Amino acid sequence: MEDWEIPTSLGPTEAKENTSSPIVNRSCENLECYMVLIKEEKTAIGSICFLAGPITLLENALVLGVIAATATLRQRPSYLFIASLALADIFASCFFTTSFLDFHLFRRSDGPTAYLFKLGGVTMAFTSSVGSLLLTALDRYLCIHQASSYKVLLTRRRALLSLLILWSATIFISFLPLMGWRCPTVLSPPCSRLFPYINQGYLACWTSFILVLLALILWAYALILWKAHRHVSSMTSLQGAAGTGQARMRMDIRLARTFGLILLILVGCWLPALSFMLADVSVLLTHTQQRAFAFCSTLCLVNSAVNPLLYALRCRELRVALLQLLQRLCETGRCKKTTDNLTTELPSTEDNNCTGFTENDEMPGTRTTQLNSISEMNDRKLNFRE
DSSP states (O other): OOBOOOOTTSOHHHHHHOTTSTTOOOBOGGGGGGOOOOHHHHHHHHHHHHHHHHHHHHHHHHHHHHHHHOHHHHTSHHHHHHHHHHHHHHHHHHHHHHHHIIIIISOOOOOHHHHHHHHHHHHHHHHHHHHHHHHHHHHHHHHHHTSTTHHHHSOHHHHHHHHHHHHHHHHHHHTHHHHTOBOSSSSSSSBOSSSTTBBHHHHHHHHHHHHHHHHHHHHHHHHHHHHHHHHHHHHHHHHOOHHHHHHHHHHHHHHHHHHHHHHHHHHHHHHHHHHHHHHHHHSOOOHHHHHHHHHHHHHHHHHHHHHIIIIITTOHHHHHHHHHHHHHHHHHTGGGOOOTTSOSSSOOHHHHHHTTTTHHHHHHHHHHHHHHHHHHHHHHHHHHHO
């Protein structure tokens, strides 16, 4: 196997002493030169993955299930994009967690084909996630800037076509190394110091592609905020009411804070890892930088865990659909069971909590009927005694 390169300016003794430099003469047998984490770092990263992975899977599976089970949400392009985001984050939680832990914690060294297939799955998941975020941002941009013709411009058919193009392009780009754009050996130039068998040219192209997507997302949200601010200013000047203007300004500030939080989390989770990838193309990374990149890559998984909270569960319609789905599950399952210490005339507290929307509306009529029947029985008893 190939070794780390040693420049001619350093002698063998100096190269051995410089243990923090990428020019260490260390054998890369079984890809060990990429497994740079120490015991404490393995524990920390393993804890992050074991915690964020299942949470990401459950959150996004819940969002995807609610959209799939609700016919009205499936017909709307906005929720199709959110469903695509949830599906991509489900793949990210599965592919990234298993492959990352398998390589860095359990030190499993696969062959080039197996490794590039696993890495292609991770790349596909994260690329589709960022692409779905871009489609969501463009959907909101059209909703604000083209409100009158929004339903004509973005139909369900066009939304499905855009998703088909996104996933097809993502799969093609992600598996290019598996199809041949790779390094013939592990470390010989121009191979990446972060990913075995990955060509630096491919890494530079993919990183630039993700940066372009992030820039477009920032641009779309910046235009949305600019349009919202202009709308608030025009409405305030037309109405002239101080109280109404202050209320609308508060709405404008809340919108800015929401988008600011979304962009801050997005950039904060992706920019560190992308910075290391760009540095890997231009300079030789040290083992310390390799370990730092391993931590930064877990932030991408954290972003996938936060996405359902920012894009899906903040939508009122989706929350209502979730409550209705849980209500139907309660009606067909556990909530229909009665306890032994309650009579059949009085509904249990558990049933009232699980079916709050429909049955509570019917409760006043039911209680009135019960009270009337009791009063009638009492009147009959009084008449009989007389």
